[in-house]
Amino acid sequence: MEKEDILSNGRKIIQDPDCFMYGIDAVLLSHFVAKEVHKGDKVIDLGTGNGIIPLLLADKSENLSITGLEIQSRLCDMAGRSLVLNGLEDKIKIINGDLRKVSELFPKHSFNVVISNPPYMPLTVGRQNEKDQKALARHEILANLKDICSAADYLLHSHGRFFMIHRPSRLAEIICCLKEYKLEAKRLRLILPFEGEEPNLLLIEARKDAGSGLKNEAPLIIRKRNKAGDLSYTEEVLKIYSEL
């Protein structure tokens, strides 16, 4: 059943627990991108779901033009209605289409920022159901890493920037796949569920046609346990939510 939620930036979003609810991943990725969008940027979010990332970024700079591309028509419909709720139809466009066919949808090199919160898990034969909307967001059923890097390469002009959140277990694949598509990894941040634990997410920024040299940021720690033993977000995560 659909419901309307309010984001930390005051914008409203339509969600549905049965098919798509945005998670902390979208928030962390939006924050990672937010300082890097500038006046007049043309931004595209590949696999935008219910439009969470465009909605979080809409107010981050002047004259942004943001496109959300989503293959599932049900999610496009939700995202489109969220735009109307927020009066953002001029700033954000939602397009129902397949990121494997960007060349049929957009002119080459027509964006300077590409964002993606893609499915993290490789396709294991016979395990996933193409009709399962949640599985489509988690597994590489309709688009894999190569499809996403290829789309980013097609869409970005030279020195355009690509931002993605993904699993650390796929870091080597990600870096090499980016390079294959002339996208050089320039900034990396590992995300740890707790201090002293292994990272379970990573944020990465790549730049098209750039030289080598990767800035590794201090790892981001999501949760801490307070003196009473209760779990809470760290100061930095609270700050990320408050700044969006």
Place this chain on the structure above:
Amino acid sequence: MEKEDILSNGRKIIQDPDCFMYGIDAVLLSHFVAKEVHKGDKVIDLGTGNGIIPLLLADKSENLSITGLEIQSRLCDMAGRSLVLNGLEDKIKIINGDLRKVSELFPKHSFNVVISNPPYMPLTVGRQNEKDQKALARHEILANLKDICSAADYLLHSHGRFFMIHRPSRLAEIICCLKEYKLEAKRLRLILPFEGEEPNLLLIEARKDAGSGLKNEAPLIIRKRNKAGDLSYTEEVLKIYSEL
């Protein structure tokens, strides 16, 4: 002026502040490797300096055969004398040679473990002096990343393991260069000087001819400030020193 130091494992090492003193990097790399060497392994350390890594690993498993390759004859001489001091001439061989010419020195695929604590800094034209022994250890004057990966590829048999410490700024280059030489990055650990700071070192393990999938370990934090405001190593670093 040369001096004789005692390592945490009780072994003795000859050092010289004017040309080569081992650092924490060699200790961290040896510890990263130590649990991964097994009975009978044939190990080679590319650019062994004064032989610190072979000396730290000598007692880590039975029947290890360790080779230290070093281009500077002065350092080979020091390393050779350290072997005699420790009675390790049967277990460790020091060879004075160029890692760019491993094919003239060793049979192909004759090792199952390759280790390197290489020069971290790319060569910037005209800045470094080939006669400066310290510069040779820091800058890619006599061997670069590609030379090292190429040597590891030549020396390792299939599924052999390669271990290296390096700078995080070069992570993307490292991962792609490894892949170019059929070495798949399998384990990564970022090293932070302090909690909450950017990493300044990384430990990486690659396996020859392996499939993708990278284990990211919890970052290692080197120093903390105690309540009195003094700096000290963290518990984990003290444990690393005590275990070697």
